[in-house]
Amino acid sequence: xxxxxGVEKVYNPRKPTEVYALRDVNLEISSGDxxxxxxPSGSGKSTLLxxxxxxxxxxxxxxxxxxxxxxxxxDGEKCQLRNKKIAIILQSFGLIGTESALNNVVxxxxxxxxxxxxxxxxxxxxxxxVGLGSAIKKPVNQLSGGQRxxxxxxxxxxxxxxxxxxxxxxxALDQQNAESLVRLLTELNQNGLTVVIVTHNMAIAEKCxxxxxxxxxxxxxTR
Numbered sequence: 001x002x003x004x005x006g007v008e009k010v011y012n013p014r015k016p017t018e019v020y021a022l023r024d025v026n027l028e029i030s031s032g033d034x035x036x037x038x039x040p041s042g043s044g045k046s047t048l049l050x051x052x053x054x055x056x057x058x059x060x061x062x063x064x065x066x067x068x069x070x071x072x073x074x075d076g077e078k079c080q081l082r083n084k085k086i087a088i089i090l091q092s093f094g095l096i097g098t099e100s101a102l103n104n105v106v107x108x109x110x111x112x113x114x115x116x117x118x119x120x121x122x123x124x125x126x127x128x129x130v131g132l133g134s135a136i137k138k139p140v141n142q143l144s145g146g147q148r149x150x151x152x153x154x155x156x157x158x159x160x161x162x163x164x165x166x167x168x169x170x171x172a173l174d175q176q177n178a179e180s181l182v183r184l185l186t187e188l189n190q191n192g193l194t195v196v197i198v199t200h201n202m203a204i205a206e207k208c209x210x211x212x213x214x215x216x217x218x219x220x221x222t223r
Contacts, residue, residue: 001029001030001031001033001065001066001162001163001194002027002028002029002052002063002064002065002163003027003028003029003062003063003064004025004026004027004028004051004052004061004062004063004064005026005061005062005063005064006024006025006026006060006061006062007022007024007025007026007027007051007058007060007061007062007063008020008022008023008024008025008058008059008060008061008217009021009022009044009047009051009056009058009059009217010059013059020216020217021044021047021217022044022047022048022051022058022217022219023216023217023218024061024218025048025061025217025218025219026219027212027219029163029194029196030194031162031192031194032189032192032193032194033194033195033196033209033210034185034186034189034194034195034208034209034210035195035196035197035208035210035211035212036196036197036198036199036204036205036207036208036210036211036212037049037196037197037198037199037211037212037213037214037219038198038199038200038202038205038211038212038213038214038222039213039214039215040200040215041200043214043215043216043217044214044216044217045167045198045214046167046198048198048214048219049088049165049167049196049198050088051063052086052088052163052165052196053082053086053088053165054070054073054078054079054081054082054086055078055082055088057071058071065081065085065086066085083108083112083159084159084160084161085161085162085163086161086162086163086165087155087156087159087161087163087164087165088165088166088167089149089152089153089156089164089165089166089167089169090167091167091168091171091172093148093149093151093152094152095140095148095151095152096140097139097140097141098139098140098141099139099140100136100137100138100139100140101127101132101135101136101137101138101140101143101147101151101154102120102123102124102127102136102137104140104151104155105123105126105127105151105154105155105158106119106120106123106158107155108155108159109158109159119158122158123154123158124136126154126157126158127151127154129154129157130150130151130153130154130157130184131150131184132147132150132151132154135147144177145172145173145177146173146174146177146178146180146181149169149172149173149177149181150181150184153184153185153188157188157193161193162193162194163193163194163195163196164185164188164193164194164195164196165196165198166185166195166196166197166198167198168198168199168200169181169185169197169199170182170199170201170204171199171200171201178201178204182204182207185197186207195208209223210223211223
């Protein structure tokens with residue numbers, strides 16, 4: 001499904017402030033994989049995730065998604081990729097605090113002009129699936145960190161994406177909520193969703209069947 005070949009990301013190239021965020025990264029992810037990417041702060045984890053989501057572009061190397069060269073896509077094509085195939089959940093969740101959980105989930109469809117009654121029904125079903133059936137109408141700023149994370153996941157599922165990318169999904173959660181979230185992601189993966197998690201939490205990473213480590217921009221498989 002996903003293939004990176006010789007991917008490098010360099011900030012301020014050929015300048016005194018040049019920084020290599022990624023160095024010769026090679027990665028293959030198959031449909032249905034559950035992958036953890038670990039590494040210290042500044043190792044390039046978020047940069048890698050942003051490239052996978054099409055939010056950033058590699059300086060060199062190739063990125064293919066289902067055989068399509070993402071490296072050569074226009075910004076509009078990358079946006080379509082995120083809308084239809086790949087969802088990324090950032091640490092900030094990307095939610096509107098004053099809007100309800102339901103409105104946050106259907107917002108991409110409203111913006112894209114695809115909102116209808118079926119989307120509304122599916123959003124409600126997905127919110128039930130992720131354990132937020134009783135919080136559908138609550139403003140997001142009245143929800144806990146774990147609940148807000150689930151709203152972000154519900155939004156991705158309502159969009160029928162094939163890949164869920166999560167940047168430190170348990171970073172702002174206590175241990176109980178973190179474990180609950182990982183159980184949810186595991187269940188979603190078992191139902192066919194491809195999941196890639198960037199995390200500092202080794203206990204969380206150990207629950208993923210496939211694991212990689214990033215150090216100084218270099219990626220190596222650890223499991």
